[in-house]
Amino acid sequence: MGKQRHSNISIFIPHMGCPNMCSFCNQRTISNSSAPSPREVGAMLEKACEQLPEGRSEIAFFGGSFTAVDREYMTDLLEQAYPYIQSGRVRGIRCSTRPDCIDKDVLKVLKNYGVTAIELGAQSMDDEVLAANNRGHSVDDVLTASALIKEQGFELGLQMMTGLYRSSPEKDIDTAEKIADIHPDTVRIYPTVILKGTRLGELFESGEYVPYGFDIAAEICADMLEMFEQKNIRVIKLGLHASETVEEDMIGGFYHPAFREICEGILFRREIGKRTETGGLYTVRVSPNAVSKAAGQKKCNIKYFDQKGISIKICPDGTLKNREIIVKKDE
Numbered sequence: 558m559g560k561q562r563h564s565n566i567s568i569f570i571p572h573m574g575c576p577n578m579c580s581f582c583n584q585r586t587i588s589n590s591s592a593p594s595p596r597e598v599g600a601m602l603e604k605a606c607e608q609l610p611e612g613r614s615e616i617a618f619f620g621g622s623f624t625a626v627d628r629e630y631m632t633d634l635l636e637q638a639y640p641y642i643q644s645g646r647v648r649g650i651r652c653s654t655r656p657d658c659i660d661k662d663v664l665k666v667l668k669n670y671g672v673t674a675i676e677l678g679a680q681s682m683d684d685e686v687l688a689a690n691n692r693g694h695s696v697d698d699v700l701t702a703s704a705l706i707k708e709q710g711f712e713l714g715l716q717m718m719t720g721l722y723r724s725s726p727e728k729d730i731d732t733a734e735k736i737a738d739i740h741p742d743t744v745r746i747y748p749t750v751i752l753k754g755t756r757l758g759e760l761f762e763s764g765e766y767v768p769y770g771f772d773i774a775a776e777i778c779a780d781m782l783e784m785f786e787q788k789n790i791r792v793i794k795l796g797l798h799a800s801e802t803v804e805e806d807m808i809g810g811f812y813h814p815a816f817r818e819i820c821e822g823i824l825f826r827r828e829i830g831k832r833t834e835t836g837g838l839y840t841v842r843v844s845p846n847a848v849s850k851a852a853g854q855k856k857c858n859i860k861y862f863d864q865k866g867i868s869i870k871i872c873p874d875g876t877l878k879n880r881e882i883i884v885k886k887d888e
């Protein structure tokens with residue numbers, strides 16, 4: 558029903574009779590996902606709040622389209638969450654929904670119940686890609702809903718996917734740029750995972766949908782991560798989080814439990830590459846928690862440079878943060 562991750566209290570609200578049939582979604586075929594009752598949610602919040610530091614966590618309703626579920630059920634859930642906001646035991650309530658399920662009325666309800674952040678599943682900013690994947694909404698819907706959410710003072714999050722049916726690396730990058738132009742507070746990037754029991758699965762198995770390779774997907778996502786960071790937009794998720802469903806039901810596409818680290822490793826590799834143009838021995842200093850990212854998954858960056866006659870030694874340096882690096886050629 559729900560679980561704690563980091564300092565958030567996440568409550569999974571499943572499909573709930575969603576009328577859409579997005580190409581990548583398998584909620585229609587998942588039989589064991591039943592919606593939690595408001596009473597169950599109340600009990601879960603009480604238990605979770607006892608274990609979490611006061612005022613630092615958020616309650617997150619995620620999974621389905623929160624504003625598209627039965628309105629009475631939605632407000633019953635919010636009734637359970639509201640007291641925690643009022644008392645200051647949690648610092649926010651966030652929910653995720655579809656761009657075509659946002660209007661002024663529902664935003665007013667969310668505001669009254671103390672919701673602080675709304676995330677929209679934009680997925681693509683290309684109408685042809687949206688239509689090919691049966692999203693049932695347009696790019697205009699994303700723009701309109703985003704403007705309304707910002708206007709009403711909510712934190713805005715946008716979610717996008719890469720490698721969808723009929724997309725391309727160029728279209729993915731274009732989507733990221735259009736999303737950045739909206740200036741959301743946060744972004745989640747999900748490389749497409751092809752699940753059993755989905756339209757995408759059928760297209761994949763018939764050979765109609767050929768996803769591009771993992772390396773290309775990782776390079777594109779690294780480009781996007783860098784672009785969003787340069788624009789001060791926080792990328793709060795890169796890659797699907799590990800779950801049994803994904804690992805059991807995946808039949809293709811891009812999934813790796815450490816996908817973000819792979820993308821960050823690519824950015825380190827590019828940066829080190831710019832500063833080690835001639836062969837030899839180099840010391841690369843990075844922040845202590847970036848040592849393994851700089852070395853790359855299974856030390857792939859070290860091997861990559863080795864093949865070019867460049868030997869790099871990575872050392873932790875407490876004065877550096879994030880992806881700052883200092884490169885020195887050893888005499």
Ligand code: SF4
Pocket residue numbers: 572575576577578579582583584620621622655
């Ligand atoms: S991904 Fe699409 S089909 Fe699945 S729950 Fe969301 S809107 Fe409905």
